[in-house]
Amino acid sequence: MxxxxxxxxxxxxxxxxxxxxxxxxxxxxxxxxxxxxxxxxxxxxxxxxxxxxxxxxxxxxxxxxxxxxxxxxxxxxxxxxxxxxxxxxxxxxxxxxxxxxxxxxxxxxxxxxxxxxxxxxxxxxxxxxxxxxxxxxxxxxxxxxxxxxxxxxxxxxxxxxxxxxxxxxxxxxxxxxxxxxxxxxxxxxxxxxxxxxxxxxxxxxxxxxxxxxxxxxxxxxxxxxxxxxxxxxxxxxxxxxxxxxxTGRFRWARDQAVLTSAEDVRGLEARLRGIDRDDPSRVLVRLAVSGALTLTDLELYQAQVVAGLGSALRLLRIDGAPDLATSPDDLDGFGMAGAVRAAAESLVAQAGAGDAQTRDVATAALQRLHLLARDVRAGGGA
Structure with a gap:
């Protein structure tokens, strides 16, 4: 039988x-x-x-x-x-x-x-x-x-x-x-x-x-x-x-990533999309993230992983976050002087010190300021 x-x-x-x-x-x-x-x-x-x-x-x-x-x-x-x-x-x-x-x-x-x-x-x-x-x-x-x-x-x-x-x-x-x-x-x-x-x-x-x-x-x-x-x-x-x-439909996975560059971000995205390329909505991931990214790479992480994969997968649960590692090029994007540059420098200092909540708020504000500054530059050159 x-x-x-x-x-x-x-x-x-x-x-x-x-x-x-x-x-x-x-x-x-x-x-x-x-x-x-x-x-x-x-x-x-x-x-x-x-x-x-x-x-x-x-x-x-x-x-x-x-x-x-x-x-x-x-x-x-x-x-x-x-x-x-x-x-x-x-x-x-x-x-x-x-x-x-x-x-x-x-x-x-x-x-x-x-x-x-x-x-x-x-x-x-x-x-x-x-x-x-x-x-x-x-x-x-x-x-x-x-x-x-x-x-x-x-x-x-x-x-x-x-x-x-x-x-x-x-x-x-x-x-x-x-x-x-x-x-x-x-x-x-x-x-x-x-x-x-x-x-x-x-x-x-x-x-x-x-x-x-x-x-x-x-x-x-x-x-x-x-x-x-x-x-x-x-x-x-x-x-x-x-x-x-x-007999199961959904695919569950744990992953972890130490992110220090744009290449790391793109590699993480490719790895998670590779769990089920045909139907990412079948995938649930718990992801532990650490490392440090520049403002530009942090924007890439937010766009490709947090927003992109967060929308494609059935569930993306992220524990932790990359720290902010500012580069001279990041600060130069705010201009060489003036109120915007001063605000950016202040936020950089806060993002690198203080408690976790202060760092997170400062990093988010700095990202927002970076996007606004970029938009202003793009508009001025149009």
Missing amino acids: RLIHTSDWQIGKVFRFADDEVLPVLQQERLEAIGRIGRLARAQGASAVLVAGDVYDHLRPAERTLRQPIERMRQFPDLRWHLIPGNHDFHEPDGLWDRLLGMGLPDNVVAHLTPEPAPLDAAGDAWVVPAGLGRRHLIGDPTAAMDAAPTPEGAIRVGLAHGSVRTFGSDDATARNVIALERARTADLGYLALGDWHGALRIDARTWYSGTPEIDGFDLGGAGGGQALLVSLDGPRAEPVVTVHD
Whole structure:
């Protein structure tokens, strides 16, 4: 049989760094990824989709947010979607999962809120052994009951769980949501589908994290996010064949640049545009900038990077800024004497001393004065 393994949709996620224009686009794309997963399953001949927790980002989504992923799954009646609660959307009394059951799930969507195994699809040759979370942090291994979970003789057993395979510094007695590395072996699982880690990750031949289908942070730009897994299982003892498939739309990247010349500015622009030359609106970048530029080069930076790329990319978040490094040519542009030259010299002094706010204000004022002086020169020569 073939199935799709996905997790960590986190529908309703709030991207706190995004403005009112970018935020709804990122949220909507997480919903659109469900359709891409369904189409991938159909194209690859999969009959089931396993969602290994964190379908939602928080416990009390609005009614529309609660229904939206269910309606996306309803559009694929030929696929059976298996859901479990994760640490973001754990099963609490009268919580979102009870709300979902109360409104009625489509026949092709199954919410596994207890650890009882169930058929993966209509054929019944494979059974899912679920281990959803009933609280955000569970002391112990949420998959411990899988070892004794009953399934029909000869059926392929597929575990579905949400948690970590590392303690991240906690001792074993207080470790939370930690899954034993050997669980696939001790529970006689043909495959163990895990959620929690947001990048696709192989633990062993039978144990994988699928990662989130749409990248949701700059740190995952190159670490396997934006994907889902196609899993082929030929029998209860056969080793699964796992293929990684891209499902994400947006591309996230971190970059840093030390700018000291116009060449550095142009190189930075070219590098960021090169992330996706065909559609830069798919790109989100967090950029750390330092260095020092002359007034002329600072204008180039503002025009080509801050304004140009800031308009072309979906998001450009800049941390830091180049300092002002004035040259004799910069000051000569204000004339050799007079009030404008004196004002420029005063601003240069302020831009090179004082606190950060004073330097930033002085640099911005100097840039403004430089542009005005240039415009006056251009007009006088016309």
